[in-house]
Every structure is written in C-alpha cells, then in structure tokens.
Amino acid sequence: MWTIGVDEAGRGPVLGPLVVGAVALPTADLEILVRHGVKDSKDLTDKKRKQLVDWFHEQSNQRGWKYSLIECGPARVDNGVQTTGLNLLEVELFAEALIQIRQQVDQPVHVINDACDVNEQRFTDRIAARLPQWPWKDSTIHSEHKADATFPIVGMASILAKVERDNRIEQISQDVGIPLGSGYPSDPNTKAALPNLLVDSEPHPALRWSWKTVTRAWNEKYGVDPPKRTYKDGQQKTLF
Incomplete structure (x- = not known):
C-alpha cells in the first residue's frame, strides 16, 4: 500500500x-x-x-x-x-x-x-x-x-x-529585472512592481489578468478594462 x-x-x-x-x-x-x-x-x-x-x-x-x-x-x-x-x-x-x-x-x-x-x-x-x-x-x-x-x-x-x-x-523577477515579491497583492514589493508590468499594449503575461488587482490598476492607468486573454491548451508544465 x-x-x-x-x-x-x-x-x-x-x-x-x-x-x-x-x-x-x-x-x-x-x-x-x-x-x-x-x-x-x-x-x-x-x-x-x-x-x-x-x-x-x-x-x-x-x-x-x-x-x-x-x-x-x-x-x-x-x-x-x-x-x-x-x-x-x-x-x-x-x-x-x-x-x-x-x-x-x-x-x-x-x-x-x-x-x-x-x-x-x-x-x-x-x-x-x-x-x-x-x-x-x-x-x-x-x-x-x-x-x-x-x-x-x-x-x-x-x-x-x-x-x-x-x-x-x-525566474520571472530576473527576466523583468525588478523584484516581484511573493506575488500576493498585499506584498509591498508586488504592489511596487505592478505598474512596471502594465506598460505594453496588454498586461505582462506573468500576471493574472482576471484578478481585480490587475483590472483596477489597468483601468486607473488607461481608463479601460484590460483586454481579454486568450488561452490555448497545453500552456502548463508537468515535472516528475
């Protein structure tokens, strides 16, 4: 067993x-x-x-x-x-x-x-x-x-x-070149990093666009909701 x-x-x-x-x-x-x-x-x-x-x-x-x-x-x-x-x-x-x-x-x-x-x-x-x-x-x-x-x-x-x-x-933090903290919305480092992840035509791919934190920040910056995200099957990793 x-x-x-x-x-x-x-x-x-x-x-x-x-x-x-x-x-x-x-x-x-x-x-x-x-x-x-x-x-x-x-x-x-x-x-x-x-x-x-x-x-x-x-x-x-x-x-x-x-x-x-x-x-x-x-x-x-x-x-x-x-x-x-x-x-x-x-x-x-x-x-x-x-x-x-x-x-x-x-x-x-x-x-x-x-x-x-x-x-x-x-x-x-x-x-x-x-x-x-x-x-x-x-x-x-x-x-x-x-x-x-x-x-x-x-x-x-x-x-x-x-x-x-x-x-x-x-790894993501190293890629973007700034500390991201834990990723939780309450984390000061995450809060500070968020505006730097909203500078392109759509939110950074590491973000969860459906989270209210992202929607609110994007709306404050651009006056509209963030674009809808597309998803294709297979966008995850398996390790064992």
Missing part, C-alpha cells in the same frame, strides 16, 4: 503560476516524514523548505519515492476563473497530478487531498471522476481542509509546490 498527498501553492497571487504537487511513498515510510519534521509549508522558513526539498529528492533516489508537479500558468488560471471557476480548475490540476503519479506507482493507494472546496466530499468526488479507471484496485481517496497541517505527506506536497512556485517567481 502506498499513500499519496496532494496540495497546491499559489491560488491567490496576482502573478505567477499555480502549482499542484503530489507525493507518493510506501505507507510504511510515512513515519520518516514525521521524524524529519515535514509539515505545512506555511509553517516553515524559506531556507527550511529548500532543505526539505533537497532531502526529499535524496530519499526519493534511495527509497523510490515518487512525485509530480503540475505548473498551471497565469493564462490557464485566467481561463479557469472565467469559465468553470477556480475550484474546478484545481480539481483538474489535482487529477492531472494524480494521473502522473499513477503512471509511476502501480500499487493500491490511499489518496489524501487538501480540499479547497468548502464541501470536502464534493471535492473528492470531482477529482475521482477525472481519474481513469477509478476506483483503482484496493484504493481510496478523500479530501480534508488543512490536510497539509494534519498529514505530513500532504505537507511535503505543499513544500514541493511552494518551492517550485517560488523558483518560478524568481
């Missing part, structure tokens, strides 16, 4: 990707995460998160642990918000991460999702409906609010997702 934890990072920021991480390991190995201090990424320093990611990759090489990361770019986030809504977009991303794990783990699994939906069972059912041949043999799936704080394996998934997102924000 294997256990899989799934979580996301970057649901609320005004720029950068939304990243979903999934971690899978033999259930007998779960105690190793506990002993090593794995917990919700929000309760860890940036330095500690990076150390845990390095440690996880070492353990994965030694023990055969598996993971997947689904990077959903701003264009797909905007498309999701404007069509099905953010919760259903996360359902799709969680399912994609689990499908990638399933390609690596052909064993009975117990899946634990960090639920973003107020209705945990609905979140579970929607993900399960998108998994090919579900129910998998001798496997179960459930979702909980704050699962990243309750289950270390979900915490590990949140850490992988958070560090991956932070790395992408740093």
